[in-house]
Amino acid sequence: MSAGFLDRLKLLNKKQQEAVLHIDGPMVIRAGPGTGKTQLLTTRVENILTKTDTAPENILCLTFTDSANETMKQRLFSAIGNPARKVNFYTFHGFGSFIINKLHEYSDESILLNPVDEISSYQIIEKLLDKLKYTNPITTKWQNNYYYINYIRTVFSWLKQS
Numbered sequence: 001m002s003a004g005f006l007d008r009l010k011l012l013n014k015k016q017q018e019a020v021l022h023i024d025g026p027m028v029i030r031a032g033p034g035t036g037k038t039q040l041l042t043t044r045v046e047n048i049l050t051k052t053d054t055a056p057e058n059i060l061c062l063t064f065t066d067s068a069n070e071t072m073k074q075r076l077f078s079a080i081g082n083p084a085r086k087v088n089f090y091t092f093h094g095f096g097s098f099i100i101n102k103l104h105e106y107s108d109e110s111i112l113l114n115p116v117d118e119i120s121s122y123q124i125i126e127k128l129l130d131k132l133k134y135t136n137p138i139t140t141k142w143q144n145n146y147y148y149i150n151y152i153r154t155v156f157s158w159l160k161q162s
Helices: 003-010 014-021 037-051 066-080 082-086 092-102 118-130 149-161
Strands: 060-063 088-091
Touching (some): 003 066, 014 037, 037 060, 060 066, 060 092, 118 149
Parallel strands (some): 060 088
16 A cells, blocks of 8 residues: 555544455445545545555546535546556436436437537427427417516526426
8 A cells, every 4th residue: 555545544434444445346335525525435436446456447437516526536537547548437417418428329219318508408398399280379379489488498497407
């Protein structure tokens, strides 16, 4: 073990150290905000890569936030250098998108694989509104544009937040 690794290990509490030193098989780390999860996971990955013949690309680290994801990448790169670039770091959402992209040939329907930008969202809603009967009140137009399109986008935003 390198001196740097031992220094990082000493920063962790006893339970966190146990998690870092557990290198056989997968592990789920659950803890509240600000409890050192990213430091623990980064140090654990470093330990696995140092003590085993595990290839970096065979390690998967999932986080909830882009910030935690980026922090883990930077910390691991600082600790072990270029092999850190091969470790699979994803947010849960990003990993879901990766799986959908990887397995798209098994899907019967076309799936939107990436976030939709503002212009595309308008185009999608317009296409949906075009399919409705002209008697439907939400298809009301003013100056050749759908009157309720901004409201519909707002409703979708509220639904996503809920």
